[in-house]
Amino acid sequence: xxxxxxxxxxxxxxxxxAYKANFYLLVFAGIVTKFVGLGVPFILFEKTKDIAGWGRxxxxxxxxxxxxxxxxxSLFFEGVWNxxxxxxxxxxxxxxxxxxxxxxxxxxxxxxxxxxxxxxFGIPTLIYLHINLGLVNAKAxxxxxxxxxxxxxxxLAVYIISNSIVFWxxxxxxxxxxxxxxxxxxxxxxxxxxxxxxxxxxxxxxIPYAFMGIVPAMIMTNxxxxxxxxxxxxxxxxxxxxxxxxxxxxxxxxxxAGM
Amino acid sequence: MKNFWTYLKISIKSKLYYRTSFILNMISPIIxxxxxxxxxxxxxxxxxxxxxxxxSRNAMFSYILIAFVLNNSLNWSTENSLSKDIRNGTVxxxxxxxxxxxxQNIADMFGGVLIxxxxxxxxxxxxxxxxxKDLFVPSxxxxxxxxxxxxxxxxxxxxxxxxxxxLCFFVTGYLGIAWLxxxxxxxxxxxxxxxxxxxxxxKSIAGYLPFKYMIQVPISFFLGEYTFADGIKTxxxxxxxxxxxxxxxxxxxxxxxxxxxxxxx
Numbered sequence: 001x002x003x004x005x006x007x008x009x010x011x012x013x014x015x016x017x018a019y020k021a022n023f024y025l026l027v028f029a030g031i032v033t034k035f036v037g038l039g040v041p042f043i044l045f046e047k048t049k050d051i052a053g054w055g056r057x058x059x060x061x062x063x064x065x066x067x068x069x070x071x072x073x074s075l076f077f078e079g080v081w082n083x084x085x086x087x088x089x090x091x092x093x094x095x096x097x098x099x100x101x102x103x104x105x106x107x108x109x110x111x112x113x114x115x116x117x118x119x120x121f122g123i124p125t126l127i128y129l130h131i132n133l134g135l136v137n138a139k140a141x142x143x144x145x146x147x148x149x150x151x152x153x154x155x156l157a158v159y160i161i162s163n164s165i166v167f168w169x170x171x172x173x174x175x176x177x178x179x180x181x182x183x184x185x186x187x188x189x190x191x192x193x194x195x196x197x198x199x200x201x202x203x204x205x206x207i208p209y210a211f212m213g214i215v216p217a218m219i220m221t222n223x224x225x226x227x228x229x230x231x232x233x234x235x236x237x238x239x240x241x242x243x244x245x246x247x248x249x250x251x252x253x254x255x256x257a258g259m
Numbered sequence: 260m261k262n263f264w265t266y267l268k269i270s271i272k273s274k275l276y277y278r279t280s281f282i283l284n285m286i287s288p289i290i291x292x293x294x295x296x297x298x299x300x301x302x303x304x305x306x307x308x309x310x311x312x313x314x315s316r317n318a319m320f321s322y323i324l325i326a327f328v329l330n331n332s333l334n335w336s337t338e339n340s341l342s343k344d345i346r347n348g349t350v351x352x353x354x355x356x357x358x359x360x361x362x363q364n365i366a367d368m369f370g371g372v373l374i375x376x377x378x379x380x381x382x383x384x385x386x387x388x389x390x391x392k393d394l395f396v397p398s399x400x401x402x403x404x405x406x407x408x409x410x411x412x413x414x415x416x417x418x419x420x421x422x423x424x425x426l427c428f429f430v431t432g433y434l435g436i437a438w439l440x441x442x443x444x445x446x447x448x449x450x451x452x453x454x455x456x457x458x459x460x461x462k463s464i465a466g467y468l469p470f471k472y473m474i475q476v477p478i479s480f481f482l483g484e485y486t487f488a489d490g491i492k493t494x495x496x497x498x499x500x501x502x503x504x505x506x507x508x509x510x511x512x513x514x515x516x517x518x519x520x521x522x523x524x
Binding site for chain 1: 280290437439
């Protein structure tokens with residue numbers, strides 16, 4: 001199954017590479033977009049020493065975890081954004097009759113080349129931050145790797161749930177609900193303390209973006225106990241199972257367009 | 260001009276066709292706006308100060324609101340409609356119509372600006388009425404100076420957008436250019452953070468680019484940082500940048516017409 005997934009992905013990358021200028025431009029755009037994204041905290045820290053007790057590099061660490069997770073998602077699971085259009089046009093029919101998991105098939109469709117730019121920017125930045133924050137031991141490196149994986153899975157779970165809403169609320173395949181939910185992730189780039197309690201609850205329990213960057217960074221910078229590592233794993237695992245359940249439940253609601 | 264209004268009407272109608280989708284699309288940027296407001300509220304609260312780097316709390320919140328209107332009057336879909344037409348070849352219909360390519364493109368984008376801009380403007384006016392004591396309210400003369408600069412800024416934005424869209428003829432794709440344009444313009448226009456807060460080097464780079472005339476400069480009028488005397492100079496620079504991009508459009512479009520091949524077009 002994974003082989004089939006990678007094979008489809010390979011074809012997607014090949015088709016993207018057919019337009020060479022656009023391919024390289026997308027990679028470059030990914031790098032520039034993320035670089036500019038760090039511009040806001042960079043400017044803020046030119047004027048202030050800390051934000052809620054967090055230093056410049058610590059905020060960057062939060063952001064880089066998110067950048068890498070989003071990059072991996074764009075590169076490997078961009079197909080998740082096709083769910084609304086597939087449901088609306090009836091293209092999901094084809095996927096349902098193939099002897100392969102429909103969710104895996106949906107995820108394999110399409111590739112976000114800008115994700116490669118995210119990774120090309122994110123990974124060296126993460127290495128730089130590890131050195132700068134003194135996180136160069138084996139434990140820190142291993143934990144950081146795990147947080148990238150959990151962040152990626154969590155990000156994917158949020159995208160699957162938000163796009164699966166279309167099974168219940170179809171709006172001509174043009175729903176912007178998934179983008180709205182994704183935009184909530186903007187809040188999770190800064191320390192939770194600066195937000196009102198409602199937003200803190202939202203980011204921790206409703207759309208748990210906090211577990212993508214903030215909570216891992218809090219553990220890495222010794223703000224909270226290492227034991228929270230288990231909480232991160234638990235929340236991400238639970239949310240991912242919920243995403244699979246919602247997608248599968250949505251499939252049962254799916255009515256073909258009558259192709 | 261008659262053709263322009265006809266295309267403008269068509270643009271508005273087509274954008275309002277999927278009404279629910281259009282309304283939902285307008286809610287999305289509001290979530291980002293709330294995030295910005297909460298972030299700055301938190302920063303001011305934690306620093307326990309009434310100003311941040313010489314920018315007062317009220318001025319900052321007014322800046323965020325006005326920047327939100329100016330930046331989001333043109334959404335992703337409208338901004339990239341020409342690019343998509345170029346990508347799939349349907350641009351050919353625009354090229355054979357008995358009116359200029361530029362006016363069709365501007366009319367198409369302007370249709371989106373009218374609806375979306377109006378909605379966000381009304382929203383922000385309501386916010387200003389409700390939370391006037393927490394915001395910087397400009398004098399009538401500053402408001403007039405701002406409106407003129409904002410209109411010129413919007414025309415400049417449409418022209419810059421047109422320029423980036425035309426580049427799609429050369430790279431046969433639009434996402435890369437669209438992402439790149441968004442990243443650069445959002446940062447150097449002052450949409451993400453006021454340029455007045457930039458460090459000296461970045462501020463001087465922004466000074467050489469046209470992007471700040473789309474958002475930062477009009478808001479400076481709103482906040483009373485620019486006087487009437489500055490106005491004449493600033494409007495002239497805005498007009499010169501618009502003319503520059505019109506000339507650039509003509510040059511690029513002429514080159515495109517000579518070399519253009521559309522399969523089955």
